[in-house]
Amino acid sequence: MKLPEWLRIGRIAGLVFSLAMFLSCFAFAEGPQSTTSIFEPTSTPAAEIHHLSLFVFEITGAIFVVVAGLLIYVIIRFRAGNAEDDREPAQIYGSNQVELAWTVIPVLIVVVLFLTTARMIFAIQDAPMPQSALEVTVIGHQFWWEYRYPKQGLVDQAFVAANELHVPLSNAKQPRPTYLKLLSADADHSFWVPQLAGKIDLIPNHPNEMWIDPLHTGLYVGQCAQFCGVQHANMLLRVYVDTPEQYTAWVDNQARPGVQDPAVAEGRRVFETEACMNCHAVRGTAATGRFGPDLTHLMSRETLASGEIPNTRDNLRQWIKNPDSFKPGALMPAMQLSDSQLDQVTTYLETLK
């Protein structure tokens, strides 16, 4: 029997398409160790969401299989035959029982889904903050992240960091979650590190809160998820989950004032006279600017420009020379420094460990 034309074209097309989709499966084979996949949770909020998502996929998957299956059956079984049969099929105008059935069943599904979802909303959002929690204030800027740490434990010094967030490891027996208070200095931003939690927005004049309790050490990546301007794409997030020892060491270091190395006095003078200190702060010096990231311990960071480039001497020098070369539209202007000034200031900054 000769197949209708649409079916012939369709089968070839379907084969090509299936091949393409099959090949695309290899597209998401092994990624980097820190991944942005929402299916690799390492913290309770993300894990809870992951479990819920599997439940939701099962339900929606079942619905799809049933309804699409019926559709496929209908397409094949009830297509017009080739015979020139002009009689119209029986005209069925409706059926109250059927309408009732396919109203009631979806209502039941909705009830189940809703109750499950509501339970999780309350569990995550209204979770009471334990005493052992670390509270960090996150302030979103165009296009970088400011982190304000309180006085902690034996360290009697609050401090400000930027762009790389360090949090302590938590575990089920001795939870040590980190509660983040989310603020914004300018437009709307959103804090999204998929392996740790869902995202919450940073909205000016509207403080928000979220918590994470990372159960594995490592580096977790993400980025701003609410369009905030020209360089929204490069407002990257790096969260370092440290062992207790690593974390204490990091905090101790961050709490110290900036290293004062007399060998780089020239560079420091350039920094302070060429308007750098108007935007940047180095604790323990005259530089107390808050518009740009705190540079007190710049060299403790692996990256510059909120995760965009590795923290090397060449990159740092180039960044200072012309931020637009890495991040066109960043709010830091090119400071028009001479080559020697650039060398000096870079050398100075390299001492800020």
Place this chain on the structure above:
Amino acid sequence: MADRTLPIDGSLDLTPPREEHESTILETLHAWVITVDHKKLGLMYMMMAIFFLLVAGGEVLCIRIQLALPNNHFLSPQVFNRLFTMHGTTMVFLVGIPLVFAFANYIVPLQVGARDMAFPRLNAFSFWMTLFGGIFLYYSFLGGGGLYGVGNAPDVTWWAYAPLTSRAFSPGNATDYWALALIVTGFGTLGGAVNVIATAISMRCKGMTLMRMPLLVWLMLVDSALLLVTITPLTAAQIMLVIDRYLGAHFFDTQAGGSAVVWMHFFWIFGHPEVYVLVFPAFAIASEVIPVFSRKAIFGYPAMVAASVGIAFVSLGVWAHHMFTVGMTSAGNAFFVLSTMLVGIPTGIKIFNWLATMWGGKIRFHVPMLFCTAFLFQFLAAGLTGIMLSVAPLDWQLHGSYFVIAHFHYILVGAIVFNTFAGIYYWFPKATGRMMSETLGKWHFWLFLIGFHLTFDTMHFVGFEGMPRWIYTYPADRGWANLNLLISLGGLIQGIAVLIFAYNLISSLLNGKIAGNDPWDAWTLEWSTASPPPDYNFSTDPVVHSRRPLWDLKHPEDPDWKYE
């Protein structure tokens, strides 16, 4: 003989022959510019929609070239941000809404047996306002910033969240073009909506009670009623934005105690019902095409009417599911989870009714039916990904990611564009008197289907992989590169398919097969008059006795009014 209460083939013999004379180009142009005829205006809305579809399609192809590779330098971030803002704004306001009025204007008067819309001059005014708003929006590429493609087009996303849109963070006029152009199109939209409602209520022919109106008319009526309370909140919010920017007001000025979240609420009170406004024509077209090509009456007409009205009402109460991540209370979040899931119920009912219409039928897979069949699968999938997103904690991961883009493009393209194509192939013969090419149509369909799925199926997965929206580039080590390449490839294939469609349109216009009054053997009033219809539509006012007047005429032994 007993009265022939319906115009039928040959009734035009009653019309005295008209003087045929060749019009000059200027005369033709003049006739179109001054017209108040609903058919011409409907076609003009359609031409506007197709034009801006191609423009916005071009914009997204540039975007996809930029995103096909990591760290690409095809577009600067400034240009990229303008392109995606304009792509979204254009598609919603200059393609989606005009499509509503293209189909409504052309078909509603014909299907209710009227001579024209209720307010023909308002109709013309509405169209020209809409077009002017579109031109004004696009002037932004030239105005202000310069001619080199990086002018002052808006670059704040189509949501234009505050305070990014304040003078402080959006200097220059880009945001002003966005707000003002859309206020202008908004007035056109309001006029169009008023017209459709008045036509459906006040211009029906004798015998056509509300429950005998074709489902397309019902859907356009409900759609327009929804528009009245949907577009107006946006107009209000945009007026507030303009007042903020120009008169120093503080509606969304967070420094003065104003609230960025208030903008979000106002925008989404518009934005969510808006997407239902956009999808209703797709429902309307499906409700006309599927019965005709299955050779069966629509299953469950009253349920379909009730479901449509239900969707419209419930859609007014779900808006904050776009705001699950802004820090509403847990009770607030839970409420919107429930309302959003509830809107899935009448929507599902519609899918089941279409399915039941096909059940037991004799389905003819001409091009319109191919598109409608694909629509059914795609709309089902889109509804289900919508349910996924309605689960707020899951949305906390997926909001602002490419999963959401995949979901709404499944509706906008997979439902709306697919059914728009179905509608064009279906009513092109009526509007022009010629058939479109079935062969070209099938090439168009299959290529578009493949391209669509390659792009948007893959896009769900890159969303699962954590790729956020609105980014002009991404690092190579994210693992998104291969998926993005596939997405871009699919876009290219869709572009080719649309070009085939455009060619089909034009070549069929010039020498398509002559269609006759009723090429599809359909049952609603528009198929009883000539193709194209004369200016006055019907030579005598129709009188109807059921939902399918032409079925009654063709099947006098088994008319519908016996069963309704």
Place this chain on the structure above:
Amino acid sequence: MSAIPLVPGGHVHEWHLPSRGRIGMYCLIIGESAIFTIFVVAYVFYIGKSLSGPTPQQVLDVPIFNTICLLSSSVTIWLAERAIERNSLRTFGLWWAATITLGIVFMIGTGIEWYKLIYHDGLTIRTNLFGTTFYSLVGLHATHVVVGLSMMLIVFLFTLTGHVRYENSERIQVLALYWHFVDAVWVVVFTVVYIVGR
């Protein structure tokens, strides 16, 4: 014969559909109500949230006289509608003119109020959130009053030239519907701004 379907249930009964003008005006009213609702919501949300500047209690006087004028104009326009239905064109003209006059008095009163607020109390649209929401909400309403007055003035001119007659009563009623809407909005605005918000 069987080729022609028998019309069921006899001939089609009287076929009356609502007037399209009336439906159109109802639609416009619904749309405009939505716009006003958004401005009212903004006003209510921002009550008490101004960071500085004069508060409503400090500077707002309740515009009793203005309100009486505007609400009375609904009565006068209703009387005008009834007059033209009876074909009493002179009576219609008088009541119509009274409506316009009352509307103009309302606008003058609003102008006086705003003059005081701007020049004596220092409250402008940019002063604080109260100023922003007050002027935009009351101003939006005032704009609608002006549009209504313009339409009514045109009708009045046509009345003077004798072009408005009994046959036009439907259209007069549609325009009156708009005016009643404007008055109803004032009731809401008045309550929100001068009673609840003060």
